[in-house]
Amino acid sequence: MTDVEAAARRFIADVWNARREESAYELIAEECPGLGGTGPEATLAWHRERRAAFPDLRYKIVDVVAAGERVAVHWRAAGTQAGQFGPVPPTGQVVSYSGATFLRFDAAGRIVEVWSCNELFQLLQQLGVEMLPPTGGVIGSGA
Numbered sequence: 001m002t003d004v005e006a007a008a009r010r011f012i013a014d015v016w017n018a019r020r021e022e023s024a025y026e027l028i029a030e031e032c033p034g035l036g037g038t039g040p041e042a043t044l045a046w047h048r049e050r051r052a053a054f055p056d057l058r059y060k061i062v063d064v065v066a067a068g069e070r071v072a073v074h075w076r077a078a079g080t081q082a083g084q085f086g087p088v089p090p091t092g093q094v095v096s097y098s099g100a101t102f103l104r105f106d107a108a109g110r111i112v113e114v115w116s117c118n119e120l121f122q123l124l125q126q127l128g129v130e131m132l133p134p135t136g137g138v139i140g141s142g143a
Helices: 004-017 021-027 040-053 120-126
Strands: 058-067 070-080 094-105 111-118
Touching (some): 004 021, 004 070
Antiparallel strands (some): 058 070, 070 094, 094 111
């Protein structure tokens, strides 16, 4: 049986922080969903996109909980926006935000699911994005 906590820590250290793409091919199963497809390449596509916007982005593990085939990782990330992030052009702004990533492993110890949530609104505010509620109606009016 694979130590799923150690594998999750390696995923963050190697793939997220050290950009060791070869590790993704060892850690991620072919059926794992990613950006525009499945498998290691689709997972790497998401990370390449994020790295294009924040080339120096670093993740720090705050806490890890592992049970059976599942691992939850609470993390903090920090980096400088040097490239396009969605609709936001490069700002040179340093950002710091938190999130949690949930991983599920198969019997061979490979990641078959990656699900993350993060403080996207906080990140966008740090980049100077102004978020306004929609106009032209009453919220919850049903009309």
